[in-house]
Amino acid sequence: MQNRLQGWSKEYELGIKEIDLQHQYFFRLITRLxxxxxxxxxxxxxxxxxxxxxxxxxxxxxxxxxxxxRSGYPGLHEHNKLIDGLNKNKLLFEEGHIEAIQVIDFLKMWFISHTVKEDRKFAEYIIG
Known part of the structure; x- marks a missing residue:
């Protein structure tokens, strides 16, 4: 697994069209940010x-x-960790305590980890 977002990778695709489309947009949003x-x-x-x-x-x-x-996924997880981390990094950036690159690094690492690990488990449950 790469540790930086270099470009869209098939590794990020889960085989669930709706989520894959959202992840592609999320990826582009992080890149644009x-x-x-x-x-x-x-x-x-x-x-x-x-x-x-x-x-x-x-x-x-x-x-x-x-x-x-809807699928009855037993590992339904909350996404509060990212929301909390994003809010914390946003506040630290706005207050001048961290640089933009640190916020971007946080987002990139989260995207890779969450998509390749956590969401993959859900995809395997759905697709089999």
Missing amino acids: ADELKNSSDFPYQKSLFVELGLYTHFHFVSEENLMQ
Whole structure:
């Protein structure tokens, strides 16, 4: 498993079309956020990017958890860890305690770990 997002990888695909499409968008959103945070010093704009990411993250998690509930997945997991981590990193960034790259690294590592490990378990349960 790679430890950085370099580009979309088949490794991130689960074989569940709805989730795969959402993960592809999530990947593009993280990539765009990384680019914009590195290239823009417009702080209000940077903050609005975090709002966009937070809203999409919430949508994706509700959607994913609904699929898990509908299928009777016994390992239904909460996504609070990412939400808490994202909020913490966002606040630290806004207060000037961490750099944008640290937020991006957190998001990249979370995406890889969650998609390749946690969501893979769900895909195996659904697909068999």
